[in-house]
Amino acid sequence: MQSKYIVFVYIFFFLLVDSKSYSQSREFVFYPVQGGLISEQLKSISYTDDGIIWGATDNGIMKFDGNTTEFIHSKLPSHYIKSLTRGKDHSIYVIHDLGIAKITSGDNQFDIQPILEGSTTLSPNFLYYPKSIFEVTPNEYWIGETSTIVHYIDNKIKRYTLTGESQSPHYVRSVLFEIDGYKRTWAFSYNVGIFTFDKEQDDLVQVTLPQDLHNIAYVEKVGFKTFWIGGKEGVFEMTVNREGQISTWKKLCDIKDVSSACQLKDKQLMVGTWNDGVYYVDLSKSDPKVRKLHLNGMEDIIDLKRVEGQGIWVTGTESMGLLKEAPFKSIDIVTKHRIVESAKEVAKGRIIISLGDSLRQLEWVNGNWIQTYLYECPERSRVFTLFNDELYIGTYDGHIFKTPLNNNRFEKLDKVDVKGSIISMFVDEENHLWAVGEYDQGLLKLNGDDVTIIQKEVLNGTHVIKGEGTFYIGGRNASQLLSKFNYKTQTFESLNLKFPRKVDQNISINDLLINDGLVYIATTDGCYYFNASLEKNEITLEEMIVRGLPQTTSYKAIAQTKDQAIWLASFNALIRVKNQKVQYFDKTYGLPSNAIKLQGLECDSEGRLWIATEKGLVISDHSPLLEDKTSVPKIRLYTLENAKEYLWDQSNAELPYESNIKLKFDHQFFPNDNVKYQYRIRSVDSTWTLPSKVDELTLLNLTNGNYLFEVKAQQLGYQMSDIASFEFRIITPFYKKSWFYVILFILLTTVIVFLFKRHNKKLKEKGKRLEYLVEMRAKEIATQRTKIMDQQQELYQKKQRISDAEHEIAKAELKNSQLREEKLSELLEQRNKHLTVVTLNIVEKSNFMQSLRKQLKILEKDNNQLKSILKPIYKTLDQSEKTDKDWEEFQHYFEGVHKDFNRKLKEQHPSLTSHDLRHCSLIRLNLSLIECANLLGISQDSLKTSRYRLKKKLELPVDQQLQDYILTFNVNSSTNPGISE
Incomplete structure (x- = not known):
């Protein structure tokens, strides 16, 4: 009973609501050519099979290879080019003021050859300012001039005069030609009208049109006897019969001032106008759909050319660009560039779209999407789902509202108040509604109006809920990234995921895809999948490699269409993967925005992919464009x-x-x-x-x-x-090369053999010479050996005599040495005696002086009057003691015995005075303290003081005796003392 009531309400509102049709519009992307055409007025364009675009300008032929623009004007008699026409052999006819030429191009090279000459004066044998050409056969052409038409056949010119001037004020159109299925030629004059050629009368016959049509600028044969014609009043379809009469005439669209057009597939038409841009026309329905395209401000359209594999080239008077069809269809909801929060199919053929401030229900009726209801939620909506035949809406304020279908009776669920927004909702197979808040640590479980909050550690950071039967929750907790719900135990089981590579420790799951037993997880660090039927304690993930993107790419959404293609949304592109073939799409190729919403990919029951972006909604519905390959480079x-x-x-x-x-x-x-x-x-x-x-x-x-x-x-x-x-x-x-090595080996072998033989020959010759030399040498050696033996005998005798002589000499030297030693000993003994005598003399003299001084002192004490008399005597005594004559004699004999003693002592101790040296000499003679004091003329106490000072000057250690050092001085010296003669 309840379901019948819902159906009744649905039908009621379906009839009452002011339904709005949102037909799917084909998406086109316009790529303008930047620069190179600033002041060169274009009149028409054409193309060759090598991808080169050619343009007709007043500065020659324009050549555009996709990168650079080049103008060619030196290869033709005139640089005023009127039009370009693609020939049946795919070459290009170039129509200029002084004739017609032909361009052939391939492999980045081109050639321009004249085929028909023209003249500045009207002449029967030359063209007169031609404007257009139509090829019937390589030997037959129809050519349009300003007010005449030329039939060129078998190298002959036949000219037909029109009743008025046919040339357009834009200098780009005069007469267009087509041939119907009956092999009849039709001429479409810009200003004069439409003509058919009567072969029997050899004349052009003007046909009467059902309505006025001026400024004919576009003609295309679309059937055996059907033409599309564009002019000032719009685009028309004309059907003719065998007799050359118009059988049917109808208006296709009401676009005014048509300048050019081209037919697309499936009764689609692209129409350019002189001053109002380009229109896309869909003629597949009884009511044609017309939509103006945005071409970056280009409004003055001169020519449109559809190039297979490229798109439609759009030409303005001073600019041009490429219009490419994208494999998406847009649905303009309310206004363009509207943020779409999410799109979801709630029933077959019924889609609900969340725009934040409202939700729109669309249904597929007769090939169009019809808006059947507008839901105005009290709060800004984010996600929604159908539950118990009612629409449940999660809002950005963390609340859930419900309303019956096709009704705005919203009821807020009081028990739901989460942190942040509701980010994911899911209805399981037991008819429970699950929801998760953006910042809440847990899940909401709704059973009718009963709301249960489930808070477990495994649910922390839940981000997305999806599934088919068994459902999964994905979150932001790396240790509990993915869990599944067990209906038997009514619990969530954390899955132990093993990644094929090292991933970011902060990895999180943004979206899930469950299809054909495979579970895909789109994460912030790549996309992975596993087989859900393989129940294991540890699940080994396989990585989905998307060629051309880093493995660490962050994916926001994932979906799979019926053609088994997987679609992924990254943060800057949409990716399609099918049979390991990858395609990339972004806002430069049909998407309203690169910013696709989180979990913003939804596939409906018909296999259409709905793509929700920050600036609009598009659909991909199995367009054949998705299977197009890039042309071979x-x-x-x-x-x-x-x-x-x-x-x-x-x-x-x-x-x-x-x-x-x-x-x-x-x-x-x-x-x-x-x-x-x-x-x-x-x-x-x-x-x-x-x-x-x-x-x-x-x-x-x-x-x-x-x-x-x-x-x-x-x-x-x-x-x-x-x-x-x-x-x-x-x-x-x-x-x-191998033959070179073979020849080289042979040559080297030959040279080596030759050299070896030559070497052997020389060796033999040398051997013979050597034998002769050895024989001669042996004789010489024998002779020399005899001489040597004689010499050795003589030498031995000489050595014997020398040895005897040396023995006698040695005996003589020994005897002489003994005599010298004896003599030296005598001399040394004599000098020691002299030294002793001198020393004794000095001692006696000193003693005598001391005795005399003492006696004089006694006399002086007895008689004070003698003091003055004795004073000169004291002085004489003092002078006598100070004389160095005795010491010089002492020193002479001392040096004779102890050679260089004083000199070496002075060298080693430069601070010694002459008195110190005398003192050292007396010590060297090993005299007693009394003898030394007397010889030096000082007391024994003064002598001890003098020896103490002398020890300091000699820098002797405290424990070393002065007398030991002096007595052994020559022994320690580097030079032994000697005795001079």
């Missing part, structure tokens, strides 16, 4: 010689030994900033480099061998390209 090889580069053809890439080369590889499809490359030299290293924007490689001093260079590219939003390869060979120099 092109490789060019240059050798570097004398600071110049020389291009080599792969068909003849045989390079000199030790060449310096540069390999350039590029995608050549704009924008190049969104392309990364990986390369390897397979013959050297099989490992690919990391993805980077580096587009060239320099190799120096290459050795001989075969080289295979491989490169692959990946453009933002595309899968990795197929591998491009360039094989080249470094020529082996002759001196490194």
Whole structure:
């Protein structure tokens, strides 16, 4: 009964609510070309298969290779280019004021050749200021001029005059041509009207239109007999019959002042206007959907060209850019760039989107998303879920509100008041609602209106709750990162996770994905997964490697679509991984913002992926664009010689030994900033480099061998390209080839053998000479030996005589030595006697003087009158004592006995005086104290004092006797004393 009531309420509100349709709009991204077109007015563009974009300007032909712009004006008679048309052979027809030329381009080289001449005067044999061309066959063309049409066939010109001037005031349109399925030619004049060519009458016949159509600027054949035509009044569809008449005519869209257009897939149309930008038109429904695209202020559209694999090139008068379709569809909710908190499917075909201040319920009806209800929650909503057929909403204020579907009767659950916001909600298979607060340590369990707060250590830091049957909770606690709920025990069991590598100690789980028995955990330090069916005490995780991203990348959300592709949201990109193929998307390729919400990826029952961002909501619904590969890059090889580069053809890439080369590889499809490359030299290293924007490689001093260079590219939003390869060979120099070594070995062997034989021959010759010389030498040696023996006998006799002589000499010398010793002994004895005599004389003299002085002193005491008389006598005595004559004689004899005693003593003790030396001489003679005192003329006490001072001057140790030192002085001296004659 309750469910019937809910259905009734739903139908009631569905009928009453002012439903709003949100059709899915295809997303396009515009990449403007920066610089290079500032003052060169563009009139049309075209392209060649090598990715080069060509433009018609008043300053020649513009060539744009995706990086730089070049203007070519010297290869044509006129630099005023009116239009460019792509030919059936994929070359480009260049229409200029003085004729028509043709561009062929490939492998970064191009050629321009004239095919039809023009003139500044109207002439039957020349073109007159041509504006457009249409190729029927290589020998048949239709050419539009200002007021005439030229039919060029079999090298002949046939001119047809129109009733008025056909050229547009923009100088970029005059006449457009198409051929229907009946092989009939149609001409669409800008100002005059539409004509069909009547072959029988050989004339252009104007057809009557059902309504006025002016300024025809766009024509495209879309069927066997159907054309789309764009002009001032809009875009129309025209169907013709075999007779050349219009059978049907209808208006496709009401876009005014059409300047150019191009058909997309599935009845999609891109329309450019002269002054109002570009519009996207969806004609798949009975009511066409028209949406203006934002092109960075470009409004004056001159030309649109759809290039397969690139996108749509949009040309303005002074600028251009590339419009690329993204594999996403946007839903503009209320206004653009609206923050989307979350999006979730609550029932099949029913999506609820949280915008914070409100929730919008969308349902899929007849190919459109219809807003069936607007929920206005009392507080700012963050997450929500369907529970017991009611909508439960968790708010940023930490509360939970509930309301019936399609109703704004909100009821606040009083028992719920957590810290921070409600960040995750989940309904388990027992119909319990689980919720977690941002900063609360625990979980909320709701059974109807009954609220239970479960606080356990295992629940600390819970961040996300998800599951299928068995559900898991992920958190911010590294030791209890992941837990699962056991329905039997009604408890949470902490899982022991073993990571394949060392992870951040502060790792936390931001989102969970449970699908086909696998559990994926998107963390702040990489993405991991495990098989949930393998019940083990320790769960070994496998890491999901995303090529091109660091393993430590932090992921905010994860989801898996029906095509088995896994989507990951990092903090600056959206990543799709399928069959190990990776694609990257960001706000430069279809996303409203790089800031995807936490757990902001949701996959609905139809396999559509809902992506909630800070600036809007987009959907990915199996677009075939997701399977597009990046085009294969092109490789060019240059050798570097004398600071110049020389291009080599792969068909003849045989390079000199030790060449310096540069390999350039590029995608050549704009924008190049969104392309990364990986390369390897397979013959050297099989490992690919990391993805980077580096587009060239320099190799120096290459050795001989075969080289295979491989490169692959990946453009933002595309899968990795197929591998491009360039094989080249470094020529082996002759001196490194095997035959050279063989010849060298033979030559060396021949030389060695020759030298060996020559050497042997010389050895034999030398041997014979040596034998002769030995024989002669032996004879000489025998003769010499006889002489030597005679000489030795004679020498022995001489030695014997010398020995006898030496013996006699030795005996004589010995005798002589003995005589000398005797003589010296006699001489020494004589001198000792003299020294003794002199010493005794000095002693006697001294004693006599002392005795005389004493007697005089006695007389002086007895008679004081003698004092004056004795005074001169005392003086005489003193002078007599002071005379050095006796001492000189003493010194002479002393030196004769003790040679150099005084000199050596003075050398070793420079501070000694002559008196000190006399004292030392007396000590050396081993005289007594009395004898020394008398000889020196002093008392014994004064002598002791003098000896004490003498010991100090000689710097003798305290324990060493002065007399011992003097007596042994010559013995300790380096020179022995001698006796002079």
